[in-house]
Structures are given as C-alpha cells and as structure tokens.
Amino acid sequence: MVLVATGSHPRDAADERADALRRRGVDVEVVRGSEGERAAGRYGTLARRVAGGVATGLRGRLPRLPDPLDRLRLEAPAPGRTVVEAHPLHPGGLVALPIARSIGAPLVLVADSSDAAALAGTGVDVAAARLSRDAADLVIAGSRTVARAVRGTDAGGRNGTGRGPRVEVVLDGVDHHTFARARDRAGADGILRSGVIMVSPTDPARLDMALDALGRLSQHPTLTVVGAAATAEPTERELGNRVDVRRMPATDDARLAAEVACRSVMLAFGLADALAGMAAGAVTVVGPETELAELVDDGRTGVVAAGSDADGWARAIGRALRIADTPERAGPVRMAADAVAARHDNGRALDRTLDLYDELLA
Secondary structure, eight states: EEEEEOOTTTTTHHHHHHHHHHHOOOOOOOEEEOOSOOOOHHHHHHHHHHHHHHHHGGGGGOOOTTTTSOOOOSSSOOOTTOEEEEEEEHHHHHHHHHHHHHTTOOOEEEEEEHHHHHHSSHHHHHHHHHHHHHSSSEEEEEEEEHHHHTTTTTOOOOOTTTSSEEEEEEOOOOOOHHHHHHHHHHHHHHHHOOOOEOOOSSSHHHHHHHHHHHSSSSSSSEEEEEOOOOOHHHEEEEEETTTOEEOOOOOOOHHHHHTTTSEEEEEESSSHHHHHHHHHTTTEEOSSOHHHHOOOBTTTTTOOOOSSSSSHHHHHHHHHHHTTOOOHHHEEEHHHHHHHHHHHHHHHHHHHHHHHHHHHHH
C-alpha cells in the first residue's frame, strides 16, 4: 500500500503506522507532502498532478511529483492489492488522489476532528475537503461524530458509485499494553497518585481554561502538562500563585504512561488522550463534546464535564479528584475504564482497518 503523510499528519505518527503495517506483512511505501506548502500552491498543482497521473497510468508508474513533494516511483504495483491511504482527509486527499488515479488503486482517507471542521467550513478549504471526500472509495472516521460530518447531506458521487463514499468508524487506539503495564507497575511499587495531568492541546485556549478551572478549586492540585504549549500570559499571571504547573517535553508512550500512572486525574481533549488515561488508571475527565462523551460513561468510566467553560470543568475535576481519593469508588471506575481502553487497543484498530482493506480489494 501507499501511505501518504502530509504536514498535518506528524512524521513520527506516519512512521509508527507504517512500521505497524509492515509488522503485519504489508508492503508500505510512504509519500510525504510538504510541511509548509501554502494552500494556493497545493490547489494549483492538483490539476496538473491528476492530468499527469492519467497520462502515465497505463505505464504503471507515478508521474514526477513537483517540488516540494517527495518523488516516488512504483514499479509494477501488485494488481488489485494496492491501497492508497492518506492522513488526514484534508489536505491529504489532495496529494493522494492523483497517486491513486495514476496507479489505479482505491483511495482511502482517514478522517479526524480537523476534517469535520474543514467539511463544515467555507471557502476553498471546504471545497477541497469535499472534493477529496467524494473521490474516496473508503473513508475511515476516527469517531462517530467525524463519521456524521463526513456523511453530510452534500456528499456527492465523484467516486464513480453515484453516491457518497463508504464511511466506516475505527476509533483512534492507543497501545493499551504499555499504559496498563505502567499502571500495574505503579501499583506494585506503592506509588501514591497525586495531581492532574494533560497532554498539551493544539489550542492554547484549552490550557488557559484548564488553569482557570483548577484555580477555582478550594485545593489546587499540581498540573503536569506534557508537550510544548503556548499559554496566554494574563492567565499565567492571574493564576500563577494558585496553580503549580509542571511542564515536561513530548515523549514516547512508555514515558507518558509512567507519568499518567502516577496522577490522580487525566484531562483529555482528544480520543487518544482519553484512552491513555483510562488505560493507565487515572480518572479521566472529558468535555461534553460528542466524540469524547460517547467514549466516557459519566460516573462509570470517568467524568464528563457538564459544560465547556472553566466552571463546568472545575466541577468535573473536583468530582474526579474525589473519586480518585476514595478507593471504593476509584476501583470500579478504573476497572470499567480499562475495559473500554482495551477494546480500543491500536492493534485491534489496525486489524479492523486491514479487514476493511481486504473487503475493499475483494
């Protein structure tokens, strides 16, 4: 298969997926898009790439992709056994579409929450996102919320079927074994859980909100923030004397798991973060956003904030801390949460994806 990785799909994530596929015997070729190619340039070269792909498709080779894209040559791809996969749907589809057309392979787009926003937007981005979606043979959505956005009523039939693309939900997974092992090791070592942890969100306003929420509690737990995050200076000045913030650089799963396993509460703004907290034994708090609330059962596998503002999160964090500090409540919550995380192990998610590819190529 061909794995197309754009600037929106981190290099390490693309490499990890390629390695996981290779361990399952899949021959993977990675094509990387530009990290900083501007939208106008992307869209301007798309038509030329598609035209070049059609012209050379009979020879079973890709056209020479223009700079700053990587060049790729596919020598006689296996007939009927090649899939072109792109992350995310937008802008990955713009790079993957001409590749798929030039070698006659199905186009698979992996959609996340950023794609849901792109498909609901306006202007050239939404037009390009919808073009990619309608050209796909299969869209793999990271949540039911994303799937609903992809299946919007405007879905066309440019993939040749006369209807919108097939959409299947495969939740983002985590390496459950790594996080569960860290949890068990912390328990065996008698480590007392304390504090709150979160993975740095892409939107700095979310970190500001978390700081504001923690500042509203009667007792202020230490907040560990993993990964670089820009925090608005007024918020830090306002809360600096009330919230102790510890920062640590982005790290691998094993180190992150060890950190989460020592914390009472995990604040999660993404599916993978929520699953990591649930597997590592932290009481996980998520917002009322549908894609996270559909993963966490409030009071049983974690806590769902009643509102998206700092006051709603403060109440939710307070509940989670009380659960974490009460063994007879924390035990059942952690067991139920771990069962959910185990069902979404990334190995299972990858197996499900490969099953879908077998169906697509049958």
